[in-house]
Amino acid sequence: MPDLDDIRRIVRGLPDAEERERPSGTTWFVRGRMFAWVARPWPSIPDDMREIIGTELVVSFKVAEHLDAQATKHTFPDVVLRETSKWVEPKIAVRMERIEHDHLVEIVTEAWRSQAPRAVRRAWEDAAGNGPDDSQ
Incomplete structure (x- = not known):
């Protein structure tokens, strides 16, 4: 089962990414833009989802578009x-x-890519062959 240390190892390979501890929990940023964070069971979350978040490690990730989020939720329910x-x-x-x-x-x-400034993203993609269509 992956854990926060696995996320940390992945993030270390991404330019300008950093981890910060905030009152709400562990959060990752690229150039000041949040791209991932440990989910918390906030009252605004539906009860059944709040129960899962309260008993399991759940991490939230930014995605580029709402359609990406919906497709991922549908594909991996x-x-x-x-x-x-x-x-x-x-x-x-x-x-x-x-x-x-x-x-x-x-x-x-992909969460990092969705929030990284274009120049940072392009430099990383060009240097490492990590473009959107390249295999990783």
Whole structure:
């Protein structure tokens, strides 16, 4: 089962990414823009989803578009929660005990990519062959 240390290892390979501890929990940023954070069972979350977040490690990730979030939720219903709060949309919330490591790498990388400034993203893609169509 992947954990926060797995996310930390993935994030270390992404330019200008950093981890911060905030009152709400562990959060990752790229150039000051949040791209991932440990989910908390806020009162605004539906009861059944709040119960999962209260008993399991769930990490939320920004995605580029609402359609990306919906597609991921539909494709991986056992891994991605169907709904959380509407704050910092679009996003997905991942049940860490259910995700495969390679899928986690993809989600973390895409979350970073969705928030990284264009110049940072392009430099990383060009240097490492990590473009959107390149295999990772």
